[in-house]
Amino acid sequence: MEKFTIYKGTSVPVMNDNIDTDQIIPKQFLKAIDKKGFGKNLFYEWRYLKDYDENPDFILNAPKYKKASLLISGDNFGSGSSREHAAWALSDYGFRAIIAGSYSDIFYNNALKNGLLPIKQPREVLNQLTKLSSQEEITIDLPHQLIITSLGDFHFEIDPIWKDKLINGLDDIGITLQYEEAISAYEQKNQ
Amino acid sequence: MSGKTIFDKLWDQHVIAGNEGEPQLLYIDLHVIHEVTSPQAFQGLREAGRRVRRKDLTYGTLDHNVPTQDIFNIQDLISKKQIDTFTKNVKEFDVPAETHGGKGQGIVHMVAPESGRTQPGKTIVCGDSHTATNGAFGAIAFGIGTSEVEHVLATQTIWQVKPKRMKIEFQGHPQKGIYSKDFILALIAKYGVDAGVGYAVEYSGDAISDLSMEERMTICNMSIEFGAKIGLMNPDEKTYDYVKGREHAPKNFDEAVSKWEKLVSDSDAQYDKILSLDVSQLKPMVTWGTNPGMGLEFGEKFPEINNDLNYERAYQYMDLKPGQTASAIDLGYIFIGSCTNARLGDLEEAAKIIGDRHIADGLTGIVVPGSRPVKEAAEAQGLDKIFKEAGFEWREPGCSACLGMNPDQIPEYVHCASTSNRNFEGRQGHNARTHLCSPAMAAAAAIAGKFVDVRTLVTD
Numbered sequence: 035m036e037k038f039t040i041y042k043g044t045s046v047p048v049m050n051d052n053i054d055t056d057q058i059i060p061k062q063f064l065k066a067i068d069k070k071g072f073g074k075n076l077f078y079e080w081r082y083l084k085d086y087d088e089n090p091d092f093i094l095n096a097p098k099y100k101k102a103s104l105l106i107s108g109d110n111f112g113s114g115s116s117r118e119h120a121a122w123a124l125s126d127y128g129f130r131a132i133i134a135g136s137y138s139d140i141f142y143n144n145a146l147k148n149g150l151l152p153i154k155q156p157r158e159v160l161n162q163l164t165k166l167s168s169q170e171e172i173t174i175d176l177p178h179q180l181i182i183t184s185l186g187d188f189h190f191e192i193d194p195i196w197k198d199k200l201i202n203g204l205d206d207i208g209i210t211l212q213y214e215e216a217i218s219a220y221e222q223k224n225q
Numbered sequence: 226m227s228g229k230t231i232f233d234k235l236w237d238q239h240v241i242a243g244n245e246g247e248p249q250l251l252y253i254d255l256h257v258i259h260e261v262t263s264p265q266a267f268q269g270l271r272e273a274g275r276r277v278r279r280k281d282l283t284y285g286t287l288d289h290n291v292p293t294q295d296i297f298n299i300q301d302l303i304s305k306k307q308i309d310t311f312t313k314n315v316k317e318f319d320v321p322a323e324t325h326g327g328k329g330q331g332i333v334h335m336v337a338p339e340s341g342r343t344q345p346g347k348t349i350v351c352g353d354s355h356t357a358t359n360g361a362f363g364a365i366a367f368g369i370g371t372s373e374v375e376h377v378l379a380t381q382t383i384w385q386v387k388p389k390r391m392k393i394e395f396q397g398h399p400q401k402g403i404y405s406k407d408f409i410l411a412l413i414a415k416y417g418v419d420a421g422v423g424y425a426v427e428y429s430g431d432a433i434s435d436l437s438m439e440e441r442m443t444i445c446n447m448s449i450e451f452g453a454k455i456g457l458m459n460p461d462e463k464t465y466d467y468v469k470g471r472e473h474a475p476k477n478f479d480e481a482v483s484k485w486e487k488l489v490s491d492s493d494a495q496y497d498k499i500l501s502l503d504v505s506q507l508k509p510m511v512t513w514g515t516n517p518g519m520g521l522e523f524g525e526k527f528p529e530i531n532n533d534l535n536y537e538r539a540y541q542y543m544d545l546k547p548g549q550t551a552s553a554i555d556l557g558y559i560f561i562g563s564c565t566n567a568r569l570g571d572l573e574e575a576a577k578i579i580g581d582r583h584i585a586d587g588l589t590g591i592v593v594p595g596s597r598p599v600k601e602a603a604e605a606q607g608l609d610k611i612f613k614e615a616g617f618e619w620r621e622p623g624c625s626a627c628l629g630m631n632p633d634q635i636p637e638y639v640h641c642a643s644t645s646n647r648n649f650e651g652r653q654g655h656n657a658r659t660h661l662c663s664p665a666m667a668a669a670a671a672i673a674g675k676f677v678d679v680r681t682l683v684t685d
Contacts, residue, residue, distance in 0.1 A: 056647070056650070061630045065290065065304055069265050079651045109419060110422060113452070117262065136419065137422075138419075139453075140368050193386065207376050213250060
C-alpha cells in the first residue's frame with residue numbers, strides 16, 4: 035500500500051448523495067483479473083457519451099478539473115456493491131483522498147486498504163469546500179488530521195490504528211500473521 | 226447488568242485481539258467466494274507465497290458471469306476468462322467449490338444455506354454486499370472487499386470496528402399479497418438508504434417470527450440497501466428445521482441446537498437505536514426511482530421534486546413525472562430472479578398468481594431460479610411448465626439480469642419489473658429502468674401488462 039502522510043492537490047466536487055459503486059465502476063468492468071487500469075472507466079456512464087467520447091456536461095471532464103486529485107461528494111458515498119474495484123478505479127484515476135458527508139461501511143474499509151483516504155465532513159464544510167477554486171491546492175495533513183485551505187483548516191476524525199497503517203503503508207496480512215499464536219489458540223478452543 | 230443482543234454475543238465470541246471501539250481481529254467461520262471478487266485475492270496470495278489457511282472453512286461458487294442459457298457456450302471471452310481463472314484458482318489452492326453446471330451451483334448467498342454451511346452462531350463473510358442474507362440464520366454475515374478476501378484466505382480472520390446495534394421490529398400480520406420483500410422495501414422507503422450505515426441490524430417482532438426461512442433471507446439480503454452491512458435475526462425452530470439434514474449440517478445436530486438456543490437476544494438487551502414498522506396495513510411496494518429508498522405503496526403518487534438534486538436526476542433517468550402512480554409505468558420486461566427473490570417459495574408465489582394465464586403482449590419475461598437445487602425442486606412441481614406456458618423464458622441459475630454481468634441485460638430505456646435488490650442507474654443494463662417489487666407483484670404485472678395491486682389476485 036502506498037503511504038499517506040501529507041498530500042497536496044486540487045479538488046473537484048461531485049455533489050450527489052448516495053453515489054453507488056455501480057456508478058463509480060459499472061459491472062462490465064469487473065471482469066478483469068488484476069487490479070490495474072480501472073481509472074479509465076471511473077464514472078463510465080456519466081463520463082462518456084459513447085465509445086469513450088467525453089460528456090462535456092460531466093464535471094470531471096471540465097478542463098479546469100482534469101488534474102483534480104481530491105474528490106468532494108455528498109452523503110453515503112460508495113453505497114451498494116462491495117466491489118473493491120470502485121476504490122481501485124478512484125485510485126487509478128488519480129484520486130488520493132475523498133472528502134464526503136459519509137460513506138457506506140464496506141466502501142470505507144476498501145478505500146483505507148488502498149491508501150485512498152476517506153475523510154468525513156459535515157455538510158457546512160462540504161458546501162464551503164465546493165466553493166474553492168479549481169486551481170487551489172488543498173493540503174491533507176493526515177498526521178495532524180487536518181484539511182488546510184484558504185478558507186480555513188478543518189479537522190477530521192480517523193481511527194488511530196487505520197491512521198498508523200496509512201502513514202506507514204503497512205501490509206495488513208503481514209501484521210495479522212504476527213497474531214498466529216492467538217489465532218491457533220482460538221481454533222484449538224473453539225473447533 | 227443488562228442483557229446482551231445476539232449480535233454482541235456472537236461478536237464477543239469471535240474476537241481474537243483488540244478492544245471495542247477500535248479495529249478488532251475477528252475469527253471467520255465461513256468464507257464464501259465467487260469468480261468476480263476473488264481473482265486478485267488469489268493472485269495476492271500467489272505473489273506473497275501464502276496459502277489458504279483453512280480450506281475447510283472456505284467454499285466457492287460461480288454466479289455473476291454465468292450465462293443462463295446455453296451455459297457451456299460462453300460468448301463473452303472476458304467472462305469466460307474470469308470463470309476459468311476461478312476454476313483454476315480453487316483447484317490450485319484446493320478450495321471446495323461448485324463447478325460450472327454442477328448440481329450445487331447457484332448464487333453465492335443461496336448455495337451457502339442450501340449446502341447447510343450457513344448455521345446459527347457463525348461469522349460468515351463473502352466478497353459481495355448481499356452476504357447479510359445469511360444473517361437470517363442468526364449469524365454475523367457481511368460483505369467484504371477483495372483485499373479483505375485475500376486477508377481472510379490467508380489468516381481466516383478480519384479486522385473490523387464493531388458497529389452499533391439497531392433493532393427493527395416488524396409488527397402486525399400482513400394482508401394476503403404482502404410479502405417480506407414489501408416489508409424491507411417499506412422500511413428503506415420510510416427511513417432511507419443510509420439509515421443503517423454504521424449499524425448491525427437485528428430484525429425482530431411477530432411479523433418476522435411468522436415468516437419462513439426463505440422469506441427471512443429476503444429481508445436480511447436487503448440490509449445493505451438500508452445502509453447496514455450486517456442484518457441478522459434470532460434463530461428458532463424454523464431455523465433449525467431448515468439446517469437439519471443438509472449435507473454440511475452439524476453431525477451432532479442436537480448438541481448444536483442446544484448451543485444455538487442460547488444465541489438469542491436477552492429480553493433486557495440494550496440497543497443504540499430501535500425502529501419499528503407496522504405491516505398490518507402495508508400495501509404492495511414498487512420503486513419509481515434510482516435507489517431502493519425511492520419506493521412507494523402501490524397507488525401512491527410519485528413525490529414532488531422540491532429542488533432535490535437526487536430526485537431531479539432520478540426522474541430524468543426513469544422518464545417519469547411527479548404525481549404519476551406505478552400503474553402508469555410502461556413496462557417492457559419482467560425479471561423474476563436474484564439472491565433476493567429466486568428461492569422456491571418465491572417461484573411458487575409467482576406461479577400461483579400466473580395460474581393458467583399468459584403474459585401480456587409486448588412484454589418479455591424471464592424466470593431465473595437462484596440455484597440448481599431450486600431449479601430442480603421447481604421442475605419437480607411443474608412450475609417450469611406454468612411459466613413456459615405463460616410465455617416466460619425458464620432459465621438456468623445465476624445472478625442473471627440483477628446486475629447484467631452476463632448476457633442477461635434489460636434493453637436501453639425499457640422499464641423492468643424486477644424482483645432483485647437494486648434500481649441504480651445502469652445496473653440492469655445501459656439506461657435500463659428498474660422497478661423493484663415482490664415476485665407476486667412482478668407476476669401480476671406480467672399478466673396485466675402494467676403494475677396492478679396483487680392483493681386483488683391472491684387466492685388461498
